Amino acid sequence: MTIRITLPVRSIYARLGFKKGVTELKPAEKEKVDKTIEEAKDIVHLKGAAHIIGILQVDHVGIELEGGIILSSSSLARMLSGCTQVLLMGATAGQNIMDAIAQATSSDNLTRAVMLDAVASEMTDGALDWIMDYVNQDLMRRVQHLTKKRFSAGYGDFYLENQKAMYDLLRMGTIGVSITDRCILIPEKSVTAVAGVAALR
């Protein structure tokens, strides 16, 4: 799915280290930063994928999903206690923004590259927020809701190796994402995540 989100300007500025009331930014400088952020927004093509799948078993080392898929992580298993299903989600900012970052870096414009990078990161994260909001709306009709937290492979004890199974289930190839034999997603600003589906009363 193509995802359209409001540009998370505040998060982008925060990611770049801006502190309100402390960082001094002249109007002309701010205009340049805002212009670059707007340009980045036009280059980012957010796409996402989502899939709800049933949980067969949860134990202290991980979870088993329908189809025999195992996700290994104690902290993930803890988060999912009480859930009967998981939402697998994936998002990407697209290749164009990575090309633009590379182009800026190679032409010695790292200032531009860091801003494009910040926009791509925050928008990709924003895409996951969007997917969760979207799925939550649908789940409410079935008296369910998502866990507030989500886990991404590569952090905590949720190793990158888990990403392959999620990549396959989400068919992320259809949104322009590939996966290396080291389970790294390409383009770089691509991410998968897991949230739990629980009952709403």
Added chain:
Amino acid sequence: MNTKLKIQKKMREGLVILDGATGTQLQALGMPDGESPEIFGIKNPDAIKAVHQGYLEAGSDIIYTCTFGANRYKLPQYGLTDVHEVNKRLAAIAKEAAGKRALVAGDIGPTGRFVEPFGDLSFEDAVVCYKEQVQGLLEGGVDLFVIETMIDIQETRAALIAIKEVSDRFTICSMTFDASGRTLNGTDLLSALITLQALGADVVGCNCSAGPKEMISLIRQMKPYAKVPLVAKPNAGLPKLKEGKAFFEMGAEEFSSFGPAFVDAGARLLGGCCGTTPEHIRMLRKNCDGLKPQPPQVKSIGAVSSHAKTVMFERGGPLIIIGERINPTGKKDLQQELLQRKFSLAGSYARDQVKKGASILDINVGMPGLDEKGALREVVKQIALTTDAPLCIDTSRVDALEAALRVYPGRALINSISGEENTLDERLKLAAFYGAMFILLPIAGRAVPKTSFERRKIIKDVYAKALRYGFTKDDIIVDALTMAVSADGGAALETLKTIDWCNTTFGSKTVVGLSNVSFGLPERKWVNASFLAMAISDGLTCAIANPESIELMSIKKASDVLAGRDKDASAFISFFSGPKGQVPGPEKEVRDKTSKERIYQAVIEGDRDGIQTPIDKAIAEGLSARALVDELMVPAIRKVGELYEKKTYFLPQLIASAETMKRGFEHLAPRLNEEGISSAGKGTVMLATVKGDIHDIGKNIVGLMLKNNGFHVIDLGKDVDHEALLEAARKHNPDIIGLSALMTTTMVNMQEAVRSIKDSGLVCDFLVGGAVVTADYAESIGANFAKDGVEAVRVAEYLISLKRNTNI
């Protein structure tokens, strides 16, 4: 009495009460967690009937069928495929429960897919999907339809068009907005209202997502622009978490207390969504008893919309520019692209024109050898994805017009409908079906009417025909017809007379195709701009023109002020003040700084382009390159580092300063060599992002900072395995190896990398960093830690100084 009239009568009598949530009610009757209400309803008809009866007894005037997800894309997830039968049965159950007490609305919800151009589901497939559902619901006996909880305007349009093409039933369209008034897909309240009421929705409004308090504000915002009644179906507040479980907190009494405020805000149909119960509805009815909702305040509205923006045509408002550049005439590049079915140039034109001030974009793809219908459809979809500006569909072909109108996710403007007898009815019918506004072209034969008088007759004739299709003057914009003054010296005056007549007598909006007036003349821009000024003074509403003409846009802004169409001259002032202002102001006085001050300031301010000239001047004044580096540039970059650490500077400012420093170094490099100084003499640092990790922006920043501070940097890139790292270390013999990792799971490779280098016998220091790396972790693997590029320089200098002291 047919049901449409019944419902309209009911609305005139008072507030129409809808029902509440179905899911929570079925759950109370034993529906398992995660079960689809439709499946449960099919298997347990008595349960769903009991839910309907609960709401009927509570006083609902209209109940919804339990068919929200009963479409071909959702039902198969639960093992059902006979969409028609499921809808028919569930509608019949609702009808049986309702009897004569209430009306039954066939409930239609999202498919879970996104419709082109925002997703992969074709518009026609979406229409077919909804027609399937509609037909089942009709056979089950529904009285009307409700399309609800929609976030995608295109999907909503598909459902509404499906209903229109199968029946003439009363239809309620309700979308889900967040507190800011946008759907998840970015459609704002006003654009949703303008699009759907124009397309034929009998009621428009919102449901779900928000509680009553938030939704009242949304209704209030819609009210001034609604020519149809408004509906609201809020949740029972927002779900709260307690002891790990989520629930709806708002009880019936509190929920119903908002009823009068909804009526005051403009709602004429009111119910409840997630978390509400028959008790909520019963008390809502009670609290609203006797209240008289207001009828719609407007009968018609002159506005066009995209999926996320509305442009209102306000008499007396600033002139609206319709960008003309997406037109292949005279544009070889665009012609080539269109023939190859590529659209990037059209997309660029769209973005550029909007940046320069076009509020609406004219889309014309007419050219020999092109399938105009197919191309127009595709370009409209692509531009709808590229920009929020509403579109003006410019074609003389009826089939192309229909294809574009059908797939356009908003309320379009048609350019144009003329008085030509053989196509007039067909075009008016199309415009009416899709709810479009249109430009009325006062041409009825081969000859273009020369005089304003001749044009008026055609305008009145076409308008009289348009009335039969339900149009009002708010729905049309008269093209005052601009002809070349080079061919007819009085042409411009006739156009101006037409504009004036439309504005003062006929009472309609006007448009001109601006550049026609200057055809055949030199320096056309001045003729166009002057004509525009005159036309604005006579009341012209909009112009099809090139917004990238600075003269034109400047004159437009000034003319709006002079004609009283730019209140307080705010748009004019905003246009001309600041760097965006196109008119060059007086040259700013250059402060009388010394070259040394300017070098220092260039680094502090990150002025990459401003460092070379003062460097040259300083050298010419006799300063050595070394002195410039040691006394000015290095102190400046260190000052920047301090400002960054205090957060007075943030990352872009730090990098801009570092890049300025780098540029200064590069410019000074020959001089430094002459003076026998290496600009990278402090030491060698080899950088890499570890195996398994491809994030490198942090590493790149560290590299830049180190270079600026006199280090020789070798960057091995990202996802560097231990073997490559070892080989490079043997080759370059660095003083320091810097490793970066962003993820906890790749961070472990730092330890292995450090171990493999140490085991090989190579002697060097290690410096690690990255979002998840900590000082403790660094220490545990025998490395040093730096949280950012500024700290990396300090640590590297410290390590080198230690090494040098050790070597003494």
